[in-house]
Amino acid sequence: MKEFLKKYWPLILIAILAFSLRVYKLGEYPVGITWDEPAVGYNAYSILKTGKDEYGKLLPLTFKSFGDDKPGFFFYYIIPSVAIFGLTKFAIRFPSALAGVGTVIAIFFLTKMLFAKRKEFTYLPYLSSLLLAISPWNINFSRGAWEVNLALFTIVLGIIFFLKAIQTKALKFFLLTFFFFAVSMNIYHGAKVFLIVLLGGALAIFWQNLLSLPKKKKIIGLLLLIFLLFPLLLSFKGSARRARVTSLFSYTRSEEEVAEIISQEETFPNLSFYLFHNEALNKMRWIADRYFNHFTGKFLFFEGDWQSPRHSAPYMGMMYYIEIPFLIVGIGYALAKEKSREKNLFFWWLITGPVPAAVTRDAVHGLRSYWMVIPLIIFTAMGICVFYLWLKKRFKRFSLIGVFLIVCGYLFCLTLYFDLYYIHFPKKNSAGWNYGMEEVANIIEEGKEKYKKVVVTQEYGQPYIFYLFYTKYPPKDYQPQAYLKEDPWGDVGLVENVDNIEFRNIYWPEDRNRQNYLFIGDEFELPLDDIARTPGAKVLKTIHFLDGKVAYRVVETL
DSSP states (O other), X not given: OHHHHHHHHHHHHHHHHHHHHHHTTTTTSSSSOOSHHHHHHHHHHHHHHHSBOTTOOXXXXXXXXXXXXXXXXXXXXXXXXXXXXXXXXXXXXXXXXXXHHHHHHHHHHHHHHHHTTSGGGTTHHHHHHHXXXXXXXXXXXXXXXXXXXXXXXXXXXXXXXXXHHHHHOOHXXXXXXXXXHHHHHTTOHHHHHHHHHHXXXXXXXXXHHHHTSOXXXXXXXXXXXXXXXXXXXXXXXXXXXHHHHHBGGGOOOOHXXXXXXXXHOSSSHHHHHHHHSOHXXXXXXXXXXXXXXXXXXXXXXXXXXXXXXXXXXXXXXXXXXXXXXXXXXXXXXXXXTOOSHHHHHHHHHHHHTTHHHHTBSSSOOTTTTGGGHHHHHHHHHHHHHHHHHHHHHHOGGGHHHHHHHHHHHHHHHHHHHHHIIIIIHHHHHTTTTTTTHHHHHHHHXXXXXXXXXXXXXXXXXXXXXXXXXXXXXXXHHHGGGOOOBOOTTSSOOBOOEETTEEESOOOHHHHTTOSSEEEEEOTXXXXXXXXXXXXXXXXXXXXXXXXXXXXXEEEEEO
């Protein structure tokens, strides 16, 4: 242990920094929780208490949840945390924070194995680890119960053991590679798409190395690949419903748009449409547009995920401003100077990172493209190393000043990120984090004993799971009444009843005639003027988002 501490003390300090940034006020920020967080948390709680999920299924491998069929590994991964800390926001987020720290450590050993022998890259492993520790992209997804964060950690471990297997030809590393890739595919659906493409390229890049393996290990490796891909192909069936909704291929142009394009052609309109405006070409344009959005400065440095604001802090991209020149230098150096299969692997990793996001309906997606963070961090660290060596060689007396300025630049960006994350992020996007649902859950719990019915709006999506989560509703009592109303269009379904609680949209002209009811809805469903004119109706409470806008009104009818 003394030898380890002596050798890796900088890495230990970096890991402590990463841990601190990810667990500081973890139960308070983000200020609310997404729909998936209580779904994962309550099902883990249900497994812990009864051995069954919320629908009463014994130890499932795939969780039905809202009908989006989530892979099961992450649910089981957070059970120990729920057992120790209880069913709280901190408990369901803490395991993801640990995975984030694990990735910070893993990227150190990945870069050390590949580049540390090079004199100019002696400090590259520590720098890569440090940059990932303070990365806004990694911090953001480490501070929520995001399955993708654990999936990234296991993929990095899988790549480490894959490269180790090629270097040493040891069977144990092939087995570890198979294990971590198999685990990652059972954590998050997007990991399946990414790994298929990444592994295809990795096998091509290291084909000559694989051919040099002994015949016995070639056979074992082939069998492991088959064992990995076969369950993978079967697992797509479980996610097919959700995939149909999110996939870009499920959407086509409207008949009006097609008719307009045809009407604009003067000669042979139908032939011109099928040659130049057909659906296949249009899909390719859509995919290319989404793919290249993830390489824009808007996404990476200036605005972040503008499609899903929960995925990044406002007014900032997925990376820091100061990293722009170093990323360019690092990529340029790798293209011009680096000649290795490992470099090709990282470029392939970067190229394939946005693929799962590019084939979905969203214009940009920080979660589905999260895999990009590893090569981007490594190339940025490489750029800093190259810049420092150039500065030391050309202007030696200014090299320390250069280091000082880089450190100051990063401290400024990190401080800016804290300001945006802890002050502006909650106020700007508290609605996206379902702020107020904890208070709503407590009001429901009190009201269901007092009123004939409690009616809660579905406007914000899946209110039942917040009620179950925040009240720690006994799973054994919920399982017999659990029923998901399937969406006929294939998207997530809805739960409409728990005890005497109805989860549905409120139509006040009709609902105001119901007596001894408690209504919890938004400001449009429960208009103040109409309530004031309704005998026996009374506004008990108004809950606001952090930007001051009305989130919920609580109204009773007597």
